[in-house]
Amino acid sequence: MxxxxxxxxxxxxxxxxxxxxxxxxxxxxxxxxxxxxxxxxxxxxxxxxxxxxxxxxxxxxxxxxxxxxxxxxxxxxxxxxxxxxxxxxxxxxxxxxxxxxxxxxxxxxxxxxxxxxxxxxxxxxxxxxxxxTGAPGSGVLRVGSVTLDRGSRTVSIDGSAVELTAREFDVLAFLMASPGRVFSREQLLSSVWGQASYAGGRTVDVHIAQLRSKLGDDSPIRTLRGVGYSVDGGRT
The missing domain is CATH 3.40.50.2300 (Response regulator)
Known part of the structure; x- marks a missing residue:
């Protein structure tokens, strides 16, 4: 061996x-x-x-x-x-x-x-x-009770830290940067993954499901059936 x-x-x-x-x-x-x-x-x-x-x-x-x-x-x-x-x-x-x-x-x-x-x-x-690792000074985003710091790459709910993987963080940051805007799975794959050719829509769905699980009732992620995902200040 x-x-x-x-x-x-x-x-x-x-x-x-x-x-x-x-x-x-x-x-x-x-x-x-x-x-x-x-x-x-x-x-x-x-x-x-x-x-x-x-x-x-x-x-x-x-x-x-x-x-x-x-x-x-x-x-x-x-x-x-x-x-x-x-x-x-x-x-x-x-x-x-x-x-x-x-x-x-x-x-x-x-x-x-x-x-x-x-x-x-x-x-x-x-x-x-x-x-x-992210880049310093890239801004803080807040939607509802969720705060995302792109510089330190941290997420918290009312001050309590939420542990996310690097990819989960990027999905959430991308959505929170444009609250109210709906993104299709293809748009998310292209913008967050960067190579839509090697991943399918189910990959996006899995990451959204994991984010919702970790954010719980405070999750701002919404699903527009047949269209895609967005965030707002309310609950899912």
Missing amino acids: EQPSTPDATPSRGLVMIVEDERAIADVERLYLSQAGFGVHVEPTGEGALERVRSLRPVAVVLDVGLPGIDGIEVCRRMRTQEDWTPIIFVTARDEEVDMLLGLELGADDYMTKPFSPRELVTRLKTVLRRS
Whole structure:
């Protein structure tokens, strides 16, 4: 069995953990991520990933779904249950919608199906990290009792923090920036995901459902059946 790697030295963009039991795939991912300026640590098992994510504190996790023992879905579930919101990109050989939707429901930030271009992985990772770190001084939005700070990338309800994934935050921020305006699923995919070609309408629906669950009765998100989503100051 492949042994856990030693993290690459002096990463300029931070450390990425690759959780992958197929060595050839892990080696290619490591090569491209290293060339892009990331430090890389490889774990071949879910058990090892859960141990090392706490000690290494990576900036992101590239997580294979089909791992031996504890699979990637369970790794993600345990991380989110422990309030670990490290960005996660799922990688799987199973081209099934149920896998993608389950991963998104658990709080994954993106999803790729094998085979994929390693350059696309780097691009997706950079995009996820930009969303999770944000830019200072980008403004505060308030709709009803929900406050969203785009600079610190935080959301609160009457002062109480609400934990969102990077993608959930971006969906909410996009809607709150234009209260009352209705956006179709296609518009949300294009504006928030940036690549409507690889995601479907169900992806948007899953993220909206997760946001509503986390915001509870204070959720300002409205559905206009057959058209799309918007926010206002009232309840859903």
